[in-house]
Amino acid sequence: MKISARNKLAGTVVGIEKGSVNSTVQIDLGGAVIVTAMITNASVEEMGLEIGKTAYAIVKALDVMVGAD
Secondary structure, eight states: OOOSOSEEEEEEEEEEEEOSSEEEEEEEEETTEEEEEEEEHHHHHHHTOOTTOEEEEEEOOSOOOOOOO
């Protein structure tokens, strides 16, 4: 897999909740950190995602927002 994003976080798929069009995919990165992403159902099928499979959370953003009270 070759991609231009530098933030590639490897983990294990621990949850997939399919909706009518999109799925919510949870990837456990270890250390009690879980990243959740919403992708199309077609993408879940094309990538063969399933619980226990290794997957990558890939982050590419121009801005990161921070908030505080």
